[in-house]
Amino acid sequence: MPGVSAMEQSKPAKWVVDPSAPEFVEGWSIVQTLGEGAFGEVRLLINRVSGEAVALKMVDLIKHPEAETNVKKEMLIHKLLKHPNIIKFFGCRREAHMQYMFLEYAVGGELYDRIDPDIGMPLHLAQRFFRELVLGVSYLHDKGIAHRDIKPENLLLDASDTLKITDFGLATLFRHGGRERFLNRRCGTRSYMAPEVLADTEYRAQPADLFGCGVVLVAMLAGELPWDEPTVTCDQFNIWKRRDASYLNSTPWTKVSTCVLSLLRRLLHPTPAQRMNIKQILEHPWMVKHIAETGDLPKKRSRHDNEWISNKRMCSELDSSFPAAFDERHACSQPQPTARAQPAEVNICAAAELDTDTLCFSQPAKPDHLLLACSPSDGDVSNMTAGGDRCTPLQKLVRRMTRVLVSSSMADTLKHLNDLFEKLHYRTTSHSPNVLTVSTVDRRGAALVMKATVLNMGAHILVDFRRSKGCGLDFKRQFIRIKEELSHIIVKGPVTWSLANASNMLPA
Structure with a gap:
């Protein structure tokens, strides 16, 4: 099967296949539906001999002809990417009206499944997952690619709990041949979109993606989102934007430490030019400090708890460590473009960009409903608690x-x-x-x-x-x-x- 042999280098999980499972091609069986979307679905394929697993993303282009251009762009982009924090693209296959993409199967499921609603997750995990997310996004930006739909549903975990960015259905090229272009398509998921994206203005790709990363960090730490959407009509965002004292007494900000709050202030800055870049994020004190591991889920917590203010002295002056305003060339890891590339000069960007509500569906390997036969050494699932x-x-x-x-x-x-x-x-x-x-x-x-x-x-x-x-x-x-x-x-x-x-x- 085209592209699937590449899995041999990725040491995938071994599964035992029910003999009655339907066969996709010789030696590979469709075991389970993993995810669904407006234009298709993702299924799990298992090799009957080796037990290797791969996710099969499939789109019916007869039922959804409007998706063809965007699917081609998604495949062009995804096949360029090779990074530990990006879902692997093994290959693609076209049969009549069906377009197939073979992707790495992330056995750990979606990131949101690790977030306890209204509580979050253990701090050491939030820090590690966020660092891996930033490294993955940094790689994309170095390639001139913007993801444009960063959210927990598009972040998967492998068997080693390594975070993997997936779903490039809304991704686009913003830099090509040394020239950077501004974007103008309003797409993504509203709670995670940057305010400039929702403002119907041209915007820079890198600060917009990083804003979404910041919202993901809030979700991991607090188990809730900071706002419905970052617009002038949203009270939660207006309170945050004004920086008045009232936001410190409201959720989710009461759940985060002083140190990480200083990171979020810069990362979720309403003005893209004053937002932190990747280098500044990775050098922030909260990102470099050691957080002790704990097997316990976080309890209802407050930044006034002792464990949350142990580094208060180190972080108390952090807001002053960054200028109150700095010019555009300091806002992102790439310089402000002096000329805007025309669509014809960035051929992959000329493809139509569709809204997430009509196109986007994740690879997400959903363990929520996956029941497979385990190997004899695994036995029954007993005493699960x-x-x-x-x-x-x-x-x-x-x-x-x-x-x-x-x-x-x-x-x-x-x-x-x-x-x-x-x-x-x-x-x-x-x-x-x-x-x-x-x-x-x-x-x-x-x-x-x-x-x-x-x-x-x-x-x-x-x-x-x-x-x-x-x-x-x-x-x-x-x-x-x-x-x-x-x-x-x-x-x-x-x-x-x-x-x-x-x-x-x-x-x-």
């Missing part, structure tokens, strides 16, 4: 899934779910007896769609939830709410079941 480092990587993966086991019958479980979804005012549709598609809105009023798959596991019923569309953090909030409402039928304590049996039950 215990064991820590003694668990296999597959067991750790399963522990992070958004699913519950319930003690009710199949019929009663479906009734419980339908009654609950009606109580929560969700819109529910069913395309098969045991799969419910649930639609609601997130905190911003944007669409949030998830699927609930109900599976008979023998002694118990498994209810498996995955996100189809919308904010990952809000999806997890909704899952937690659903789990609380179902607490009276959820099986308590350690859970044991056969992954091999389950692999035959989930639809591909």
